[in-house]
Amino acid sequence: MISQFLTYKPVLIGLHLGFAIVGIDAFLWYLGELAGKSQNHTRIRWASIIGVTGFALSWLAGGYYYVVNYGKLVKPIILKGTAPWAHAIAMEAKEHIFLFIIPLALTAVFLTFLGKEDFEKNNLRRVTMVLAGLIAGLGLAIGAMGFIISAAARWG
Numbered sequence: 001m002i003s004q005f006l007t008y009k010p011v012l013i014g015l016h017l018g019f020a021i022v023g024i025d026a027f028l029w030y031l032g033e034l035a036g037k038s039q040n041h042t043r044i045r046w047a048s049i050i051g052v053t054g055f056a057l058s059w060l061a062g063g064y065y066y067v068v069n070y071g072k073l074v075k076p077i078i079l080k081g082t083a084p085w086a087h088a089i090a091m092e093a094k095e096h097i098f099l100f101i102i103p104l105a106l107t108a109v110f111l112t113f114l115g116k117e118d119f120e121k122n123n124l125r126r127v128t129m130v131l132a133g134l135i136a137g138l139g140l141a142i143g144a145m146g147f148i149i150s151a152a153a154r155w156g
Contacts, residue, residue: 009069015061017146023054023105024139030108031132034125041119045112051135052105059098078152086152094145101138108132 030047033040078087111119111128119125 009065012061012065012069013150016058016065017143019054019058019061020139020143021054023051023058024136024143026051026054027105027108027132027136027139031129031136034129034132039125041112041116045109048105048109048112052102052109055102055105055139059102062098074153077156078149081152081156083152083155086149090145090148090152094142094149097138097142101135101142104131104135104138108135 026047030044030051033044033047075087075091078084078091108128108131111124111131114122114124119128
């Protein structure tokens with residue numbers, strides 16, 4: 001029963017997208033907490049943990065979809081359609097960018113375990129804000145690439 005559920009393409013795509021949105025939103029939250037005056041480190045830590053978990057779950061759902069459905073069903077449609085570049089450029093870029101978004105997100109998590117004094121003493125606030133913005137921005141860029149790929153598959 002669960003295998004039938006997991007091979008249902010819209011469910012996998014929905015899980016992939018939903019978890020990615022959780023990851024992006026969590027890193028925007030992380031950025032907002034860092035930008036605020038109070039800088040609640042507990043909330044910052046939770047935002048980073050939720051973010052990296054969202055991205056990891058998105059990677060699992062998307063990877064399963066890719067192995068079970070995309071390679072056999074969707075990729076051939078795109079490659080034979082009017083926009084084969086959607087796979088050659090957007091999908092390849094998406095795959096490679098996503099490979100390093102998880103280590104970046106884990107770095108953001110690890111930074112939250114520094115003591116507040118160490119964080120401030122080493123002036124890590126600005127660089128951590130840039131990291132959080134980069135992670136959220138890359139997540140949004142990956143989402144745009146996913147839209148391009150889906151459109152190429154629909155319009156063949």
